[in-house]
Amino acid sequence: MRHESLPPDVVAEPPAGGDVAASSEPLPGGQSPAAAPLIDRYGRRVSYIRLSITDRCDFRCNYCMAEEMEFLPRAQVLTLEECLRVTRTFVELGVSKVRITGGEPLVRHNIVWLLQRIACLPGLRELVLTTNGSQLERFAAELRAAGVRRINISLDTLQPERFRQITRVGDLAKVLRGLDAALAAGFERLKVNTVMIRRVNDDELVDLLDFAVGRGIDISFIEQMPLGDVGHARDERFFGSDEALALLQTRHVLMPSAESSGGPARYWRIPGRQTRVGFISPHSHNFCDSCNRVRITARGELYPCLGNNGAVPLLPVLRAHPIDQQPLRATIIQGMGMKARRHDFANQMDSPQVLRFMSMTGG
Ligand code: SAM
Numbered sequence: 001m002r003h004e005s006l007p008p009d010v011v012a013e014p015p016a017g018g019d020v021a022a023s024s025e026p027l028p029g030g031q032s033p034a035a036a037p038l039i040d041r042y043g044r045r046v047s048y049i050r051l052s053i054t055d056r057c058d059f060r061c062n063y064c065m066a067e068e069m070e071f072l073p074r075a076q077v078l079t080l081e082e083c084l085r086v087t088r089t090f091v092e093l094g095v096s097k098v099r100i101t102g103g104e105p106l107v108r109h110n111i112v113w114l115l116q117r118i119a120c121l122p123g124l125r126e127l128v129l130t131t132n133g134s135q136l137e138r139f140a141a142e143l144r145a146a147g148v149r150r151i152n153i154s155l156d157t158l159q160p161e162r163f164r165q166i167t168r169v170g171d172l173a174k175v176l177r178g179l180d181a182a183l184a185a186g187f188e189r190l191k192v193n194t195v196m197i198r199r200v201n202d203d204e205l206v207d208l209l210d211f212a213v214g215r216g217i218d219i220s221f222i223e224q225m226p227l228g229d230v231g232h233a234r235d236e237r238f239f240g241s242d243e244a245l246a247l248l249q250t251r252h253v254l255m256p257s258a259e260s261s262g263g264p265a266r267y268w269r270i271p272g273r274q275t276r277v278g279f280i281s282p283h284s285h286n287f288c289d290s291c292n293r294v295r296i297t298a299r300g301e302l303y304p305c306l307g308n309n310g311a312v313p314l315l316p317v318l319r320a321h322p323i324d325q326q327p328l329r330a331t332i333i334q335g336m337g338m339k340a341r342r343h344d345f346a347n348q349m350d351s352p353q354v355l356r357f358m359s360m361t362g363g
Helices: 080-092 111-119 136-146 160-167 172-185 202-215 241-248 315-320 326-336
Strands: 048-052 097-101 126-131 150-154 189-196 218-223 255-257 266-269 276-280 293-296 301-303 310-313
Touching: 048 080, 080 097, 080 111, 080 315, 080 326, 097 111, 111 126, 111 136, 136 150, 136 172, 150 172, 160 172, 172 189, 189 202, 202 218, 202 241, 218 241, 241 276, 301 326, 310 315, 310 326, 315 326
Parallel strands: 048 097, 048 293, 097 126, 126 150, 150 189, 189 218, 218 276
Antiparallel strands: 255 266, 266 276, 293 301, 301 310
């Protein structure tokens, strides 16, 4: 069976309840709409975007996508100039953190050109990137020089054969060489992201933590989300953060920490060690109340919530108005009115309501 990128449930009009961001109503905290235009109906300020610059990936992780994927034709994908324009517009509207993701962002041709330009946008505080690490050996130094401050590297196992099974095609040794190249390149922080999968890698969580501690890098353990039909029952494979924490505490002393990296992870510290141990727990510790981010897909759809289907297409607006910024700004601001109060992953594990794969929306 082939899987194509799915069109979103496009919502052209703001939902009932009105578009707070575009109205003249006072906003929570007394902010004026002009000063902080990206505020949703629930008073959450959006300061962080995740921009997927390609839906293509050189891995086929079996919990992330189907084995046979049909990727988007080039004409439907944002050009690099359009990626830059969308990002610049969000930054002008108050966004201060940008994560570049995919698909696999490092397979996009000329990515460094884009990163160099995003990094210098006035008002941007942080440019970060998520990668599977396969191309990092080649790119790490260039990414750092371009202005990327932190990198997340996805790594679900330290066993080569298992790595191949999960990714279907990946080479663990190459990823580990990439991680070493990133360490040598001097990023402010590196983090490993591990998706926890019962009976696949739950016996390795302690080893993965030891790996991170040994290199002085951070690690986050992520609960699997029901995004797309990947051909196996996700509920049987679900492994929660609380169980993981208990497991890790059999080996390490873990102290809760109030630190935040501006994303959804809750952190713990091991006394005397550099490593921050994060848990991203969309099921067991819902973090929607503090959500500060939206996603833009490679074909320019603005998804205000990862766990819902509503999206606003930006590509037609970009192409219809190549010079005038106002229509794009207005469309983005209107999109904030669609941000759902919360996702409901817990009740969708055996029948996902969000049919697009994580690789389409961008992790
Ligand atoms: N290719 C890059 C990578 O591998 O990091 C960026 C894109 S990938 C979609 C981003 C992250 O999403 C990865 O850490 C991946 O493990 C995670 N991911 C994919 N599908 C997921 C799911 N269903 N639940 C939780 N995390 C998922």
